[in-house]
Amino acid sequence: MSLVCLMDFQAQARERLSKSSWDFIDGGADESITRDDNIAALRKIRLRPRYLRNVSEVDTRTTIQGEEISAPICISPTAFHCITWPDGEMSTARAAQAANICYITSTYSSCALEDIVATAPRGLRWFQLYVQSDWELNKQLIQRVESLGFKALVITVDAPVIGKRRQDIRNQLDLQKNLMLKDLQSPTERNSAPCVQLDPISSSFCWNKLSWLQSITRLPIILKGILTKEDAELAVKHNVQGIIVSNHGGRQLDEVLASIDALPEVVAAVNGKFEVYLDGGIRTGNDVLKALALGAKCIFLGRPILWGLACKGERGVQEVLNILKSEFHTSMSLAGCRSVSEINRDLIQFSRL
Amino acid sequence: MSLVCLMDFQAQARERLSKSSWDFIDGGADESITRDDNIAALRKIRLRPRYLRNVSEVDTRTTIQGEEISAPICISPTAFHCITWPDGEMSTARAAQAANICYITSTYSSCALEDIVATAPRGLRWFQLYVQSDWELNKQLIQRVESLGFKALVITVDAPVIGKRRQDIRNQLDLQKNLMLKDLQSPTERNSAPCVQLDPISSSFCWNKLSWLQSITRLPIILKGILTKEDAELAVKHNVQGIIVSNHGGRQLDEVLASIDALPEVVAAVNGKFEVYLDGGIRTGNDVLKALALGAKCIFLGRPILWGLACKGERGVQEVLNILKSEFHTSMSLAGCRSVSEINRDLIQFSRL
Amino acid sequence: MSLVCLMDFQAQARERLSKSSWDFIDGGADESITRDDNIAALRKIRLRPRYLRNVSEVDTRTTIQGEEISAPICISPTAFHCITWPDGEMSTARAAQAANICYITSTYSSCALEDIVATAPRGLRWFQLYVQSDWELNKQLIQRVESLGFKALVITVDAPVIGKRRQDIRNQLDLQKNLMLKDLQSPTERNSAPCVQLDPISSSFCWNKLSWLQSITRLPIILKGILTKEDAELAVKHNVQGIIVSNHGGRQLDEVLASIDALPEVVAAVNGKFEVYLDGGIRTGNDVLKALALGAKCIFLGRPILWGLACKGERGVQEVLNILKSEFHTSMSLAGCRSVSEINRDLIQFSRL
């Protein structure tokens, strides 16, 4: 089958992966309501296109945290890329570098950070941090990612405990047994070493401790997982540099709002103090357009990157990114937007939301 | 199949029970609209989680009518537990005692009340009363349950006549022939004795006669089945001690509101004068969280307890209760609630209701 | 299969009838949107039951046009009962008389009016008139039904032309060839005689000509098919005695409002000047309760009567009427209504409509 859209990669990835690997990637928490709602909520939004504008030159470029990217389409952190492709995150990193977009590398990378950086040295990278219970480990990790040239620290806030993913329990998934979490080891031991715990995330991390993190790093701090205006206002108050509106792909608390439905409230609360991004459910160029029209500066892809990896490794990730970029270019042209700065709320049919 | 969530118990119970037993447990009245709506209405509600709170210690304990329970997850009265497991209510009672939650024992228990109490003497128990046409019998029953240590009287108000359950009619279900309703016999005759009538419920019981009940017992009186603010206001006026918002699992009048949809109106009308509880459609930890966020002090489980019994007897009920408690703990953690007192309406996305 | 509810009769009738007969009865116009919406709109309405009322005696009796009926459940006019049962309308008439409810006999009866009256002389009957292009024929018909003791004239207003029923066209249904429309013949010729035309309905009949009808009869005139407040106001102005809110079972103009959705607007416009009735989609006792709560004085059954006939003739109609009456009795009991006069709009959850 030809791979024409992101869902084609999904179908092929499902065929290529073992059931338990597929389930691990695909699964949502509990009833998977929010995972599915991420898609459905985007589908319900109607666009208001403008015509008879000169769209012979459409420019998809934008910036995030001051860095230029080729399109507002970047890579969200996801765990264990080696499940889907032998050299895992290294393929992802090369594809991201080629596409000139940002790749948020996960705490739960199956490749060592040093190897990821070495394979794609010019790529724009942020580091996603699951704050660890061991504070010394947090400090070491942050110093490592700073020295490796990561440009921002993405703190995941929606996983103080792990969501209940029924399929993983049924499959008796035991990632520790099969995977080396090299990022959580010190560089010296990362070539030998037993696995560290999969779930050492701190459930006591809170707003007060955020300032400690801020005191030990010069990197901008971006909170991933904020869904309410109340938390957005606290983020403003605590001087972070960005928010990724996200529900962890529906893998943590089920039945929270779809990302796109939470976005307007967060954007309004942040009120331009810093950039707001979104992940969750982006599958087409129209989805990117909608997210930007509702105030996101950029969107991040989770599962589709893993589908690309599973199908063709680095080349698959490239294709996924290129398809989406091309679709977004078409969506901009057909909506009458010549640059991302022309994308605004007038594109959205609000009375039908 | 591993039993990971309450719906797994449902699937397995359906396999284990005869068709007519399953139908009796599963059926709703008429078109089963309300039975299904109890679930669907909960699924539609979206949560607004709060993050970056220290959730290293989450406490699910609460109280009902002044008694501490380990979680706001208790057992609703359902009839004839012996249909699903040999020693029926005795297994239920032991599991409830082990979980440290409240078990509302039904008028239509297939085990004698004395036996239920004897097998789990330290458990918190309330007694559900179908007010009988024979007033002397009501009085005897109430005195019996008082002396047996039941802590409250739950009066079912939504069954002045029996709802039309089509499957039971098709199956020519005749429970009288097969079951001994020992609770409706006097203690002296409960080891011999012919069956009493299954349907001696008084259809003339009304607000005026409630004061007579109140005059003959010192137990708190809780009305089960109230769905409107008008009736809630009358309950306040008549000095009852609690309401269980319930539609009898959709088995009485079909097409009434889902329990969760009726809850806010009743909570507002009661205005804190007494505790309001809910049963109907609770299947996940999120459901418990939603019910509490909308004002319920505690929820009660009906069918899931019977599924647990049907699958594994006492151990099955324990597992059902433990799964739901564990899910509720996770839901609280992921929503940022450290104690049940922190659960409030801000968790609910009202504009999407 | 046991026949427990009206849908059971539907399923069995479908098996018993030929495809073209079933299609003729079952079909709606065009896409059958309104036919299906009649059912769906009723299903969406939620009830607000009241409890702790003495419902030991529930009385379903009411009156229409001053005549007592045993329940607000009567028989709408439908064509050609002989399609479904040998002696057609004669069976229907006997069942209606036995049930003590009103039977609106159709212009398109397959039995002669004199025979229908003779077989059930004490039954309450109204006559449904398709106003004919031949005015003399209208006059003769009206004088005949008056002398036969029909108590009202029901003028169908929604069929100036025949709706497009695709299945009938596909089936090349040709009722003229197979049926004798005896009502449109004079009594003297009705035992010999070729068929009259099936479609001689006047498409020019209008408000102005209604006064001519009123001038030649002493019978109350009831308009069947009104769906808007504008037409309801004209009906008040033209001094009719009743309206049946109806969309002809979805067989005429498709995509009009479901009957139950049109009812409140018509009831408000009529403002008590005369009685308003409803047909369309009534299948359960709850449906009857809802229609009355929204202002109908009585409901009429169309297809379910034909299902009863097709299954068991007279006895089938009796069972259909008895089942619905019994369900309505249960619905009243469970909603806390002791008489039809206690059924009112407070039973309906308006905010969920």
Add this chain to the structure above:
Amino acid sequence: MSLVCLMDFQAQARERLSKSSWDFIDGGADESITRDDNIAALRKIRLRPRYLRNVSEVDTRTTIQGEEISAPICISPTAFHCITWPDGEMSTARAAQAANICYITSTYSSCALEDIVATAPRGLRWFQLYVQSDWELNKQLIQRVESLGFKALVITVDAPVIGKRRQDIRNQLDLQKNLMLKDLQSPTERNSAPCVQLDPISSSFCWNKLSWLQSITRLPIILKGILTKEDAELAVKHNVQGIIVSNHGGRQLDEVLASIDALPEVVAAVNGKFEVYLDGGIRTGNDVLKALALGAKCIFLGRPILWGLACKGERGVQEVLNILKSEFHTSMSLAGCRSVSEINRDLIQFSRL
């Protein structure tokens, strides 16, 4: 199978055409949300019929741009009719002439304009122009269509680039290889000649360049594809003579509003300055009625014409037009409209939209 309604032609056309031809006709852009929503949005609208009017004579005639047509049912431009029937647009033109309605001939006709005109010389025809990048070619085309007697110029505005139709990509559809686009050739070369490019549409055409077009033609200019009040206001400002509210059958930007949902906003913005038409999703006579009730002067058919062609050529197009005209006549009769001027917004149930 008898062909009773337009969907019957759809089903038969699907059987008769090759998969890639069917996909080309049937496909929408991306997820085909808007293609399907065009139908669904019409289905959701409810009608408010008026009765007891004399509908013995119903007149479906109307005018567009001052020319009388037999009904407000005309033919939208679609590409390459030879895909579906040997002599393609020539059959379409003869059927349109016979029906006395307007046929908008596409820039992408597979027959030469001269041949189309010659085969049906008395037909009312407009010409649809994809503005070409080559301005001289535009001028030549316009002069040609003027001299051939086309009565208006329909400028498609929603295709500055081509929408992404996944099936066509999967099918590796290459229309250039198979079809001669004779309209884009000069008359002298159109009997020899290599194919011109399929996609030479100007993506730089904009409001400012519209005045250039207006300066070189005396034909009324109609914009096809406007969906917003902002663009409608610009159209008024730029003195065009009409708008066709259209989303290109859902083939360009996906997830825009259904045509019928966009219509009221455009009609309100135009405020009677010129005529507004609609295409997209019209399948039944009721659909025509709804579009006119919401302000369209006339509707245009796209795919159904191709279905007619595919089934039976000229005769199939005639049948499609006759069926829809007949249904519209019935819809008018049953709604109480004796002429198209009586069709207005009171027919629409707004509170249910």
